[in-house]
Amino acid sequence: MIGWAITFxxxxxxxxxxxxxxxxxxxxxxxxxxxxVAIVLFVISLIFGRRRAL
Structure with missing residues (x-):
């Protein structure tokens, strides 16, 4: 997604x-x-990734 942002x-x-x-x-x-949107999705993936590890 960051690639698309840079392209635009x-x-x-x-x-x-x-x-x-x-x-x-x-x-x-x-x-x-x-x-x-990419930043929000990144933060959400960090939060849910930590929950699964615990």
Whole structure:
């Protein structure tokens, strides 16, 4: 998932350089959402992983 977030961030940077502001803003928004979802899933997997070990 982090790979997808980085991909959308790169798309946003390229679009911003070429002057496509709307596409760049949308790509940054998608990258932020994917990044935060990945962080939440990582924390959940840490919590449930520790419960099974105990």
């Amino acid at each position: 961030l790169i798309i946003a940077l390229i679009a911003a350089v070429l002057g496509f502001g709307g596409i760049a803003g949308t790509a940054v928004g998608i990258a932020k959402i994917i990044f935060f």
